[in-house]
Amino acid sequence: MHPSASVIIFTSLSGLGFGLMFYLGFGMPEVRGWTAFWFFLIAYGLAVGGLISSTLHLGNPQRAMNAFSQWRSSWLSREGVAAVATLVLTAPYAIGLIFYDLNIAALGWLSGILALITIFTTSKIYNQLKTVPRWNMPLTPVLFLLYALAGGGLMAGQTLVAAMLLLVLTLLQLAAWQMGDKAFANAGHTLETATGLGHLGKMRLLESPHSSPNYLMREMVHVVGRKHALKLRAISVVTLGIFPVAILLFLPFSHTLALVAIASHVIGLFTSRWLFFAEAEHVVGLYYDKR
Amino acid sequence: MTTLPKSTTRKLGLVIDLDTCVGCHACVISCKEWNTSNYGVPLSDINAYGAEPSGTFLNRVHTYEAKSTGCNAQTVHFPKSCLHCEDAPCVTVCPTGASYKRQEDGIVLVNEDRCIGCSLCAWACPYGAREMDAVAGVMKKCTLCVDRIYNENIPEEDRIPACVRTCPAGARHFGDFADPESEVSILSAARGGIALMPEQDTKPVNRYLPPRPKTDVTDESKIDILAPFLAPIATETGGFLGWLDKALEKI
Ligand code: SF4
Ligand code: SF4
Numbered sequence: 147m148h149p150s151a152s153v154i155i156f157t158s159l160s161g162l163g164f165g166l167m168f169y170l171g172f173g174m175p176e177v178r179g180w181t182a183f184w185f186f187l188i189a190y191g192l193a194v195g196g197l198i199s200s201t202l203h204l205g206n207p208q209r210a211m212n213a214f215s216q217w218r219s220s221w222l223s224r225e226g227v228a229a230v231a232t233l234v235l236t237a238p239y240a241i242g243l244i245f246y247d248l249n250i251a252a253l254g255w256l257s258g259i260l261a262l263i264t265i266f267t268t269s270k271i272y273n274q275l276k277t278v279p280r281w282n283m284p285l286t287p288v289l290f291l292l293y294a295l296a297g298g299g300l301m302a303g304q305t306l307v308a309a310m311l312l313l314v315l316t317l318l319q320l321a322a323w324q325m326g327d328k329a330f331a332n333a334g335h336t337l338e339t340a341t342g343l344g345h346l347g348k349m350r351l352l353e354s355p356h357s358s359p360n361y362l363m364r365e366m367v368h369v370v371g372r373k374h375a376l377k378l379r380a381i382s383v384v385t386l387g388i389f390p391v392a393i394l395l396f397l398p399f400s401h402t403l404a405l406v407a408i409a410s411h412v413i414g415l416f417t418s419r420w421l422f423f424a425e426a427e428h429v430v431g432l433y434y435d436k437r
Numbered sequence: 438m439t440t441l442p443k444s445t446t447r448k449l450g451l452v453i454d455l456d457t458c459v460g461c462h463a464c465v466i467s468c469k470e471w472n473t474s475n476y477g478v479p480l481s482d483i484n485a486y487g488a489e490p491s492g493t494f495l496n497r498v499h500t501y502e503a504k505s506t507g508c509n510a511q512t513v514h515f516p517k518s519c520l521h522c523e524d525a526p527c528v529t530v531c532p533t534g535a536s537y538k539r540q541e542d543g544i545v546l547v548n549e550d551r552c553i554g555c556s557l558c559a560w561a562c563p564y565g566a567r568e569m570d571a572v573a574g575v576m577k578k579c580t581l582c583v584d585r586i587y588n589e590n591i592p593e594e595d596r597i598p599a600c601v602r603t604c605p606a607g608a609r610h611f612g613d614f615a616d617p618e619s620e621v622s623i624l625s626a627a628r629g630g631i632a633l634m635p636e637q638d639t640k641p642v643n644r645y646l647p648p649r650p651k652t653d654v655t656d657e658s659k660i661d662i663l664a665p666f667l668a669p670i671a672t673e674t675g676g677f678l679g680w681l682d683k684a685l686e687k688i
Contacts (some may be wrong), residue, residue, distance in 0.1 A: 147560070204556020205574020212533035212551050219440045221555055223532035276526065276637055277563045277619035334636055337501075341515060341561075342631030342645055343455075347505025352512060355465075358489040362565045365556060429634065430565040433499055433517065 147278065148368045149423035150204040158419050160196025161290060162412070163189050164261040165298020167236055171258025173251070174304055182243040188301065190233070197229055221274055222338060225267040232260040235329055246311070265294040272422075279329035279427045285322045292318060293415060300390065300408050309394040312411070316387030319418060323379055330427050330437070340432040351435035366428040367436050375425055387415020439531045442523065445543035448614040450521050450642035451601065452621045452630060456649045457608035460514030462498055464600035464609060468496040468518070468579075471599035472680055475584045477549045481572035483644075493570045495519070495579045496600055513648060516601070516609070519566035519579035520633065520641030521545050521631055526569060527558035527578075535576070543642060549575045563637045586611075614642055 166189040170177070177185050201207045214230070216223040236257035242248035269290030272281040292315040299308035337351075338344030359367075390407035397403055431437040472495055473480040482492035496518040504510040521538075522591035525545050528536045535552035547558075547567075554574040559567040563598045579604045582598035585591065595602060601609040621644070624630070630644030 200636065203556070205569060206552065207552065209533070209553045212535070213553055213555070214532075216534050219529045222531045222555065242478055271557070274530065275561055277561060301481045335544050335634065339636060340634050341501060341513070343501070343503055343513060343647060346503035346511060346513070346648070347508065349501050349503050351499065352502040353500035355499045355517075356494075360491055361493070361568045361571065362559070365559065365569075366565075385534065412609055428560070429637070431564045432566055
């Protein structure tokens with residue numbers, strides 16, 4: 147799949163934002179006044195920034211309101227509804243903490259749970275696609291949730307929780323890459339099943355239907371850049387998990403170091419999200435004899 | 438609504454005969470012509486006369502080579518458009534309700550006025566049957582020429598999809614798969630119609646007829662099946678032709 151900046155930014159930033167909102171909703175940390183203001187500003191900034199970025203890849207963003215209508219069947223629509231519900235319900239909770247020194251705990255829990263649901267629905271947009279076997283694995287939603295909870299925990303200053311989650315995340319991310327590498331073959335899709343002509347022998351593309359790349363190839367048959375995948379995976383696990391965990395667990399806590407840990411994690415997150423798209427092979431590539 | 442109908446009254450679709458298709462791309466062109474001027478926004482072309490022309494098409498013809506050991510390679514031309522799947526994943530993923538499957542005839546359509554151009558339906562289709570128009574930013578796909586097949590303003594013989602109407606080889610057939618007596622049902626049953634990528638569980642309606650087995654060229658006696666028809670019928674000619682034959686021989 148084409149690793150377009152808008153979807154990478156969308157899934158990464160809104161994941162972090164809603165992850166942070168989860169912690170804030172459950173009073174971790176318990177903040178009031180200006181501190182609360184800054185925490186919620188960051189959470190809203192990331193979540194809303196990510197959502198706005200997601201509208202940049204739309205062909206007709208002015209009709210984006212239509213996307214809230216099909217929550218009965220569409221995960222993308224559910225994601226929109228869940229995101230807006232979280233943002234709206236978190237607002238009175240945040241206002242209470244910031245301006246009135248008032249903790250409406252039940253509302254906080256509700257917005258925390260909604261934030262988790264939003265992250266889950268984001269993951270399902272990709273996870274539901276049978277056409278991309280690498281995404282169509284049960285690990286995909288688990289990873290999205292872990293990314294959000296680990297990154298959110300890091301930003302919420304939940305050192306121990308974040309360190310534990312980062313470790314689990316690193317291991318599961320490695321496992322997901324391993325499993326993902328085999329997913330396409332395991333799903334059994336080949337040019338022979340795509341054309342139904344396996345009984346004639348081995349198939350290959352003799353002539354492409356068009357002389358230069360079309361929408362399908364640009365969008366779904368992304369093959370460039372994969373050659374660096376292994377290096378990028380290494381960079382990603384070190385920066386997203388190993389380095390921040392080392393800082394959190396083995397160095398004395400300081401705000402500067404915490405910032406370094408967050409920065410490193412975000413670099414790792416973006417790298418792995420780039421790989422999430424760039425390495426994803428869509429079955430339509432079979433018709434072009436390319437993946 | 439982007440929930441799928443439980444069942445459709447009719448199942449309109451195509452049978453594409455891979456034995457007959459000569460790969461001339463006439464269906465591609467007539468599809469483009471009809472659909473750029475009818476249902477929805479035009480099918481745009483980008484840089485049409487430049488080095489890298491690119492455009493929106495609802496039907497594309499791939500050409501494959503099949504090769505199994507001990508046999509000659511075989512060329513198969515492979516037209517591909519929307520298969521109007523019964524379990525269309527492209528419909529259920531759509532967040533706006535722009536994509537839908539019609540209860541009455543099973544045709545899968547896009548209501549372009551609702552489409553936000555999010556691309557998700559194209560991602561969900563295993564067959565590459567949906568293309569986002571680069572100019573209009575809305576999703577385009579085969580409509581099974583819904584604006585021809587019910588169109589009482591055009592002659593009756595034209596009330597079939599443009600690709601079927603135009604195919605010079607007669608490789609494309611249109612009809613109702615829900616009716617076991619229809620031409621397409623009978624053809625598909627007789628020739629072992631194929632559903633593409635069945636492991637995706639999309640239940641495509643369109644069927645592909647595999648190429649008929651080739652003559653066995655390793656068996657000499659079977660090579661020249663036309664030879665008996667070309668053998669001279671009379672060895673001795675008389676009359677005018679006999680005279681002409683002799684006269685010419687003498688020159
Ligand atoms: S072929 Fe693709 S676009 Fe057409 S109904 Fe099936 S999944 Fe949808
Ligand atoms: S591109 Fe249009 S038709 Fe396709 S899923 Fe998005 S809104 Fe629906």
